[in-house]
Amino acid sequence: MKSPIVFCFDLDGCLLDTVPFFVRITDESLKELGYDNVDKKILFRGLSNPELDKTKRRFIDDLFKWIGREGGIKDKGTLNKFLVSVAMKYLKMTEPQYDVRLFDGVPEFIRFLKKKGFRIAMVTTSSIHDLKKKIGDLYDVFDAFSTRETTRRQKPHPDPIYKALEQINEKEPQPIQPSRAIMIGDDVGDILCGKAAGTKTIGVLSGLTQDKKEFEKHGADLILNDVLEIRDHLDEILEWFK
Secondary structure, eight states: OOOOOEEEEOOBTTTBOOHHHHHHHHHHHHHHTTOOOOOTTHHHHHHTOTTSOTTSTTHHHHHHHHHHHHTTOOSHHHHHHHHHHHHHHHTTTTSTTTOOOBOTTHHHHHHHHHHTTOEEEEEOSSOGGGHHHHHGGGGGGOSEEEOTTTOSSOTTSSHHHHHHHHHHHTTOSSOOOGGGEEEEESSHHHHHHHHHHTOEEEEETTSSOOOHHHHHHTTOSEEESSGGGGGGGHHHHHHTTO
């Protein structure tokens, strides 16, 4: 008997609608420092900048440094203030003024997969301490969580997936191998993490990566607009494991 298939989901931009939030905190942080006339699309210009390496662990830090400089910040001290401001606002994601929510339909979709007998894991660089605030009672549907506290090495290293599978396998009669898993995320780092771990990979265009060519370049097995489209492609996905 074949072991169950594991769906490993990233959180931000994949299950959680965070792009408007990132646009807002970027704009707010620049304005607080007196940079009032910066195009709100600067975040997306940074994301499409080929000079920024999305495979690096420090990509997000490099991205916001680029945004700061592109937005007109010249000196290191002010740039550091901008980075700190963005980081502090990120920590307030779950507060009411930002109203960050799961994408419509995500809770029902995750429960649909669970009822089908699949195992569900979250593989994220978010902290375990605010996950319940971010996903509410959906927290109890997941079989495993791999967060920034779980492993020393983060995505795109494969350790976060290995740890998620390790948690799931504690309750399985026989170990589920990475070849029976799928990594789903909105960032190239998610795809590289899955590839390194030996899973199948699905890139979704609902978050930081909005150009399918980025996912194609790094070998995503399937590219979809959002996670809800997995339901329409489920038969195709299950063929991978026959």
